[in-house]
Amino acid sequence: MNALDSVVALLPHEPLPQWLTLVSVISIASGLNALVNPIKYSRNLYSANVxxxxxxxxxxxxxxxxxxxxxxxxxxxxxxxxxxxxxxxxxxxxxxxxxxxxxxxxxxxxx
CATH class of the missing domain: 1.10.287 (Helix Hairpins)
Incomplete structure (x- = not known):
């Protein structure tokens, strides 16, 4: 069994847990992006003049x-x-x- 098979085996098999896993991965990536490039991130996210x-x-x-x-x-x-x-x-x-x-x-x- 290779590393990719090991990771796939850990993933949930039902739709809701799969969705929540996807959302959590995207949230973590977004948080890391905000830490690495906060000015660009905030300008893109909050671009409206309020x-x-x-x-x-x-x-x-x-x-x-x-x-x-x-x-x-x-x-x-x-x-x-x-x-x-x-x-x-x-x-x-x-x-x-x-x-x-x-x-x-x-x-x-x-x-």
Whole structure:
């Protein structure tokens, strides 16, 4: 029995285990490729420009936080606007306004 026959004998004989073996071999090869050439790998994998999307999502999370804390204070009255509870308002408001005013610097314009 040669080396190739020994390797083939170790492989699974059912379709699902064969598929999982193939996926694991491809994953290992992909991981090694990422280790050997990380810049090229990441550029090929993440080639889309998502700056505008990520910027919008980040600004949106600050607006959601502001809405959440505002509802706790003004609607549900489960939080008072004093002491440490002021900081979420300051952070959310400052961040959202700053991101809105600086958007043209960080997000490329189409026109």
């Amino acid at each position: 700056t505008e999307l990520v910027y919008g999502l980040t600004m949106g999370t600050f607006l959601i936080a502001l809405a959440h804390f505002s509802s706790e204070v003004f609607v549900f009255k489960t939080m008072r606007l004093s002491g440490t509870s002021v900081s979420p308002f300051v952070v959310a408001t400052t961040s959202a306004l700053w991101m809105w005013s600086a958007r043209s610097i960080y997000v490329p314009q189409l026109f």
